[in-house]
Amino acid sequence: MPNRLQFEQSPYLLQHRENPVDWRPWGSEAFQTAREEDKPVFLSIGYSTCHWCHVMAHESFEDETVAEAINRDFIPIKVDREERPDVDAVYMAACVAMTGSGGWPLTVLLTPEQEPFWAGTYLPRQALLSLLQQAARLWREDRGSLLTAGEALTDRLREAEGAGTGFPDRALAGMAAGLYARSFDTRWGGFGHAPKFPTPHNLIFLLRYARRTGESQAGAMAEQTLESMYRGGLFDHVGGGFARYSTDEMWLVPHFEKMLYDNALLALAYTEAYQQTRRPLYGEIVRRTLDYVLRELRDFQGGFYCGQDADSEGEEGKYYVFTEGELRDLLGPEDAEAFCGWYGVTETGNFAGKNILNLIGREQVQREPVRIRPLRERVYAYRLERTCLHRDDKVLAAWNGLMIAALARAGLALDEPRYRDAAVGAAAFLKRSLTEENGRLLARWRAGQAAHPGKLDDYAFCAWGLLELYGVTFRTAYLAEAGDLTARLLEQFFDGKNGGFYPYAADGEQLITRTKETYDGAMPSGNAAAALVLSRLARLTGExxxxxxxxxxxxxxxxxxxxxPAGHGFAMLVFLEELWPSAELVCAARTMPEELAAFLREASRPELTVLVKTPETAKPLEELAPFTEAYPIPETGVRYYLCRNGACARPVDSISEVRRLLEQN
Incomplete structure (x- = not known):
């Protein structure tokens, strides 16, 4: 008989609705029941494309013996970490404090007052049964020790917030670059040992740091990592897009799930590399990544889904790997020889007797043989006939904000209007489906239903995406929307005395802690993204x-x-924009000049903010950026007004003169 999760929208929660465990969604009703029945809470947090979440579900949560133990002695609560990142952050911090590490599935035992007294990650069936038995016994016989432990840990978590105070300086960015260099894998690229994660925001920082300082080593580390990730199986050479992370040091064997946020951030990193180097390979990787997202993760209404599973038919990676024999049967001997030779396919394989396609060890990957692309398309069509991967089809505001930023940047850099148009469509979706009438964001949409008040990441990433979209379209509505979201951030999330943004709103559900998080994870810190948005709004509007x-x-x-500082790569990016020379450009013209679009395409210039004033945008732009009222629109031609470092140059009439002014000093 289905449990209470049957009434939820989250694909992850719905995966567990037939479990014999009497799961409840997170909420006051569950904790009230725990108080009334005098039971601790068994909290399980995961997400729908998580391989080890599936393993624990099959081993334990579908097992009648385990379910009986949980239901008898605990109130079980299941949380989708993607829907409730605030809940996940609190209890992941508890897990790290207790064990020194974290991950998913996350298992936490709580008091009815939400205080954790035990936390861990994946547990085999017998280990879980042992934990349940011991915890239930202690709850009956020595509850005081559990309550004391929970209170002490909660106090530690609350004390961990602290207040950051200081002044940003260039030395911090230099320290971060030095720390990355110390952990850099000079053979395979990336940082540290296996498993290796892409952390594309760190790569963007290194690329921009090299450009700003002339320290070529930083750029070389980023480029070697970007090329190595593409060569390996982390990149899906058949269907495009990147997997979550690599289980080995050479980027060959991925954890096969694909996530929207990874592909958004990686598209941004490769776009940055393309604009800095003009290497066609980087542009091609961006296209194949975004084309995958548009093809397999886009809702017909314009929003983007969360991701695809690593497993099919209960086996991780089965969808993605091939034997040499099946490729020969599909392509024929001659074409198969070319295809298998290019992608390193052998009879023995490189993954449990099968092959993960890769380009590792291939000396030249810049020029793909002409015959490979049509063969790859045939293999892709063949792969589509396999058992479909589970797709998490909820739309998250925060992750869509990242994808809007990626599509906007790539659409400009690659001169691909379809990416820009997709960003416009996603922004419209957010406005239509994830924004309340009062202007507040909701965090999740699925199957026509939006839910959960927006969190810090939702507001910060959506505002960032809208600012990037303004920088491509120069539609003032996007600048205004970004300002509205940021104003709500300041009103509901900001510590106006000490600085720093809290993870959830002041008038939202209050958890046991409200700690400000600054470390980057797989995604940039919401605090750093909010700083970027504030910095850019200040330079764009002069307010x-x-x-x-x-x-x-x-x-x-x-x-x-x-x-x-190396744990805060995105904050270092913001410092690069703030601490090195910047410039502000206003273009006044009857229509958007093509020469300006070409100028913006040719290079990444995050230090340059650009406003375009036309007869259609003049009035709303003057409301958003009052200083632009003083810049008249010429009857013919174009006028450029450039200011840098607090001083404004005389107006000029061509982008070549703007370029000359920027190159001075």
């Missing part, structure tokens, strides 16, 4: 409220990041 908040936030981040 004092954005500048004041940006300065306070930058000071907070400077203090919070100083002990380990």
């Amino acid at each position: 004092a409220r954005w500048r004041t908040a940006a300065d306070l936030q930058l000071g907070y981040l400077a203090g919070a990041t100083r002990t380990y």
Whole structure:
């Protein structure tokens, strides 16, 4: 008989609705029941494309013996970490504090007052049964020790917030670059040992740091990593897009799930590399990544789904791997020889007797043989006939904000209107389906239903995406929407005294802690993304409220990041924009000049903010950026007004003169 999860929308929760465990969704009703029945809470957190979440579900949560033990002695609660990142963050911090590490599935035992007294990750069936038995016995016989442990851990988590105070300086960025160099894998690229994660925001920082400082080593580390990730099985050479992470040091064997946020951030990193180097390979990787997203993760209404599973038919990676024999049967001897030779396919294989396609060891990957592309398309069509991968078809505001940013940047850099149009469609979806009438964001949409108040990441990443979209379309509505979201961030999430943004709103559900998080994870820190948005709004509009908040936030981040700047790569990106020379350009013309679009395509210039004033945008732009009222639109031609480092140059009439002014000093 289905449990209470049958009434939820989350694909992850729905995967567990037939479990014999009497799961409940997170909420006051579950904790009230725990108090009334005098039971601790068994909290399980995961997500629908998580391989080890599936393993634990099949081993334990579908097992009648385990279910009986949980149902008898605990109130079981299941949480989708993607829907409730605030809940996940609190209890992941508890797990790290208790064990030194974390991951998913996350298993936590709580008091009815939500205080954790035990936390861990994946547990085999027997280990879980042993834990349940011991915890139930202690709850009956020595509850005081559990309550004391829970209170002590909760106090530690609350104390961990602290207040970052300081002043950002260039030395911090230099320290971060030096720390990355110390952990760099000079043979295979990437940082540290296996498993290896892409962390594309760190790569963007290194690329921009090299450009700003002339320290070529930083750029070389980023480029070697970008090429190595593409060569390996982390990249899906048949269907495009990147898997979650590599289980080995050479990027060959991935954890096969694909996530929207990874592909958005990696598209941004490869776009940055393309604009800096003009290497066609990087542009091709961006196209194949975004084409995968548009083809397999886009809802027909314009939003983007969360990701695809690693497993099919109960086996991780089965969808993605091939034997040499099946490729010969599909392509014929001659074409198979060319295809298998290019992608390293052998009779013995490189993954449990089968082959993960890769280009590792191939000396030249810049020029793919002409015959390979049509063969790859045949293999892709063949692969589509396999058992379909589970797709998590919920739409998250935060992750869509990242994809909007990626599509906008790539659409401009590659001169691909379809990417820009997809970004426009996603922004419209967010406005239509994930924004309440009062302007507040909701975090999740699925099957026509939106739910859960927006969190810090939702507001910060969506505002960032809208600013990137403004920089491609120059439609003032996107600049205005970004400002509205940021104003709500300041109102509901910001510590106006010390700086720093809380993870959830002041008038939202209050968890046991409200700790400000600054470390980057797989995604950039919401605090760093908010700092970027404030900094750019201040430079775009000249408005004092954005500048004041940006300065306070930058000071907070400077203090919070100083002990380990390499763990805050996105904050270092913001420091690059703030601490090195920047410039502001206003283009006044009857229509958007093509020469400006070409200029913006040719290179990555994050230090340059651009406004376009036309007869259609003049009035709303003057409301958003009042200083633009003083810039008249010429009857014919175009006028460019360039200011840098607090000083404005005389107006000029061509982009070549703007370029000359920017190159001075």
